[in-house]
Amino acid sequence: MKHPFQIIKASSNGEFLVTSVKNTVYVSSLKDGRLIGTWCDELDSSYTILKQHESKLKKLEEAERENEEGDASKKTKTNDSKAVKVPKIPVPGPGAPQIYNYIRTLELSKEGDILVLTTDSDKSVVIFKIDLSAENCLIQMKRQPLPKRPCAVSLSLDKKYVTVADKFGDVYNISIDEQTASQEKDLRPILGHVSMLVDIAICEHGGKSFILSADRDEHIRVSNYPKSYVIKGWLYGHSSFISNLHISSFDSNLLISGGGDDYLCLWNWYDEKLLNKVQLRNLVEPYLTDFHLPPERFLSEDSVKEISISKILTYRHPTSDSNLLFVLCENVKAILVFKIEKDYTVNHVQTLALSTSLVDLTLIESDSVLIGSKDTDSQTEIIEFYSIKDSGNLEVLDNELSKSISSSNKIEVNSREEFYPLYYINTLRKRSEH
Amino acid sequence: MASVDKRDLNVPTAEASNESKKKQYREKRKDFRDGQKNVSFEENAIELPRKRFYRQRAHSNPFSDHDLAYPSRPDSMDWSQLYPQFYDQEKKAMTSHVEIADIGCGYGGLLISLAKEFSDKLILGMEIRVQVTQYVQDRIDVLRRQEEDNYQNIAVLRGNAMKFLPNFFHKGQLSKMFFCFPDPHFKQRKHKARIITSTLLSEYAYVLRVGGVIYTITDVEDLHNWMAQHLEEHPLFQRLDKEWEEQDKCVCIMTNSTEEGKKVSRNNGRKWIACFERLPNPDDCD
Ligand SMILES: C[S@@+](CC[C@H](N)C(=O)[O-])C[C@H]1O[C@@H](n2cnc3c(N)ncnc32)[C@H](O)[C@@H]1O
Numbered sequence A: 001m002k003h004p005f006q007i008i009k010a011s012s013n014g015e016f017l018v019t020s021v022k023n024t025v026y027v028s029s030l031k032d033g034r035l036i037g038t039w040c041d042e043l044d045s046s047y048t049i050l051k052q053h054e055s056k057l058k059k060l061e062e063a064e065r066e067n068e069e070g071d072a073s074k075k076t077k078t079n080d081s082k083a084v085k086v087p088k089i090p091v092p093g094p095g096a097p098q099i100y101n102y103i104r105t106l107e108l109s110k111e112g113d114i115l116v117l118t119t120d121s122d123k124s125v126v127i128f129k130i131d132l133s134a135e136n137c138l139i140q141m142k143r144q145p146l147p148k149r150p151c152a153v154s155l156s157l158d159k160k161y162v163t164v165a166d167k168f169g170d171v172y173n174i175s176i177d178e179q180t181a182s183q184e185k186d187l188r189p190i191l192g193h194v195s196m197l198v199d200i201a202i203c204e205h206g207g208k209s210f211i212l213s214a215d216r217d218e219h220i221r222v223s224n225y226p227k228s229y230v231i232k233g234w235l236y237g238h239s240s241f242i243s244n245l246h247i248s249s250f251d252s253n254l255l256i257s258g259g260g261d262d263y264l265c266l267w268n269w270y271d272e273k274l275l276n277k278v279q280l281r282n283l284v285e286p287y288l289t290d291f292h293l294p295p296e297r298f299l300s301e302d303s304v305k306e307i308s309i310s311k312i313l314t315y316r317h318p319t320s321d322s323n324l325l326f327v328l329c330e331n332v333k334a335i336l337v338f339k340i341e342k343d344y345t346v347n348h349v350q351t352l353a354l355s356t357s358l359v360d361l362t363l364i365e366s367d368s369v370l371i372g373s374k375d376t377d378s379q380t381e382i383i384e385f386y387s388i389k390d391s392g393n394l395e396v397l398d399n400e401l402s403k404s405i406s407s408s409n410k411i412e413v414n415s416r417e418e419f420y421p422l423y424y425i426n427t428l429r430k431r432s433e434h
Numbered sequence B: 001m002a003s004v005d006k007r008d009l010n011v012p013t014a015e016a017s018n019e020s021k022k023k024q025y026r027e028k029r030k031d032f033r034d035g036q037k038n039v040s041f042e043e044n045a046i047e048l049p050r051k052r053f054y055r056q057r058a059h060s061n062p063f064s065d066h067d068l069a070y071p072s073r074p075d076s077m078d079w080s081q082l083y084p085q086f087y088d089q090e091k092k093a094m095t096s097h098v099e100i101a102d103i104g105c106g107y108g109g110l111l112i113s114l115a116k117e118f119s120d121k122l123i124l125g126m127e128i129r130v131q132v133t134q135y136v137q138d139r140i141d142v143l144r145r146q147e148e149d150n151y152q153n154i155a156v157l158r159g160n161a162m163k164f165l166p167n168f169f170h171k172g173q174l175s176k177m178f179f180c181f182p183d184p185h186f187k188q189r190k191h192k193a194r195i196i197t198s199t200l201l202s203e204y205a206y207v208l209r210v211g212g213v214i215y216t217i218t219d220v221e222d223l224h225n226w227m228a229q230h231l232e233e234h235p236l237f238q239r240l241d242k243e244w245e246e247q248d249k250c251v252c253i254m255t256n257s258t259e260e261g262k263k264v265s266r267n268n269g270r271k272w273i274a275c276f277e278r279l280p281n282p283d284d285c286d
């Protein structure tokens, strides 16, 4: 069977679909389903192990040097053998935890001419130019390694910079035009949280740019951009971690955020005003399973099933002029559809029940179509198309492209057990041990 | 008798290590902490019902592992519990707001010295260690009992200032922030754990008003250079000169009133001071 696509992203002009599986990216034409580009991260997990080994050695050397200094300045009482053990390069045994090595984020410019992704192997941001006339449309421009694993990226509005947020809370600005990568030690964060960052977004108000950054605590920060040392404010409204910041496609002041709470927040991010909270619990409840219970270690009599929001999309329907909101929750076999009214009230339109959960969801703006990546054992169709009706309702669309696009995925596995983690967002939840 | 349990007095991020600099430093601290245990109060003064009006939070994150309580936003913080005499029962509002913060206040010596100097301003100590916070709270309670009209303007809160300052303070609310003898975190790899970093300075600049001052003092020269350099490089701060330091009464107070500072004096140690003014935001920023 095929490994599901972990991330899918359609270009807004409906020309192509970018997908990722493990450490491989595919670009498929949405006109005829042909594979038009591919890229594979040739650095594998042994690279990570090697790097870790190197840094271990370095630390040992440091420690040794410091020991010597210490001996000189202070008499140490013991004199036990100081033969430093040089660790061997570890070879993961059969029971060793698997090192995952995959593409964590994919970002496509609005015009579909730049693709940015991040790798686990060397903790890099990789920037591509997309040239549909080339034999392989992915033209690698730059690979910039970072000190810590990157977990979210965003493009500056002028497309001159990629901003990357890392696991330790720092955000870096990487120039797209400057083709040589900077030395790691020369990189300076443009802003930082003392918490894991989960999403960032660059947005615009009155001709000025701002950067929104959301962390594993409940914080959403609004900073000026590029002068991000000037913080404009905070958006207070979440009580659990945040996983998604989405600037609506029809109103650049409207931010929709969600994560580990049972609700979404609608904001005027510039005025720092919470416009509405959209409760999801009642709608999602029928679809929750034992999967959604806390891990066994934290399970108790009164544990409730947990909702984690994995995708937020908005769309202004061109014929009905209605503003639609699509929401995906982790491992939930449904897509939720809402309508956002002029006064920011939000009305539920539909819950489209599905046969499988979706790993990711993307929108083809030009066609009023959504594409979902299915968590399925199917060998032939691992994506599905949905057409967006005037009313906002979704309908499953029979599209022969789904077969050809699915067939470009060459990553085969023997069973579901070999899937990479498809649902990771809930692991961001903070838990206390009792 | 308020005593501080020694087991709880570890520097929170301390890790077993044989690094010599760090070991020396820690031993120094230990003497100091043992000394603290001898401070005592009158028996009857300790009966402190504490109502925490903000929520309890779970821990588990890369940078701290504490069960911390913090308000969801500055407006939901109930300050009347900390400064009851500055609460107007009729208007149901505080008559004054915290303006001076001592970050990592330790045993509270600075708060107590500032109390009378700024009797009309609210002063808050923020400290991450539970037992130390408890100690300071007990100390303030006793002082308030002894002199009813004084010490009403100082209080202490348990909190992680590196993560949650914007949960407590509004934009530009503070006029002074003190960083006295912060934990040095000698190791290169631990530098992000330092309480002054270029990225954290942007948060401090956010809660500090234009013209407000960041005060730093330390007995560790490396740390002094680090703090001064990062503050100097930050576009929203400007160093205040020696002349200014000499005429500023807070510089004098912070040099001599914190427990760390006194200990350094007893050992004839040197102290490094650097103070910075909060500059206005650039015109093109909001
Ligand atoms: C809904 S998609 C997330 C897509 C992407 N993060 C985005 O912003 O569009 C979920 C899939 O992304 C992958 N993924 C993305 N970021 C990840 C992370 N930080 N940790 C683990 N998996 C991640 C997982 O394989 C997961 O199945």
Ligand SMILES: C[S@@+](CC[C@H](N)C(=O)[O-])C[C@H]1O[C@@H](n2cnc3c(N)ncnc32)[C@H](O)[C@@H]1O
Pocket: B011, B012, B103, B104, B105, B106, B107, B108, B126, B127, B128, B129, B132, B159, B160, B161, B162, B163, B179, B180, B181, B182, B183, B195, B258, B259, B260, B261
């Ligand atoms: C070396 S002591 C100095 C105490 C006091 N300022 C003095 O001069 O006596 C540093 C203090 O900072 C506290 N601290 C460290 N990190 C902190 C944080 N993130 N938030 C609040 N307090 C912190 C420590 O618990 C410790 O009590």
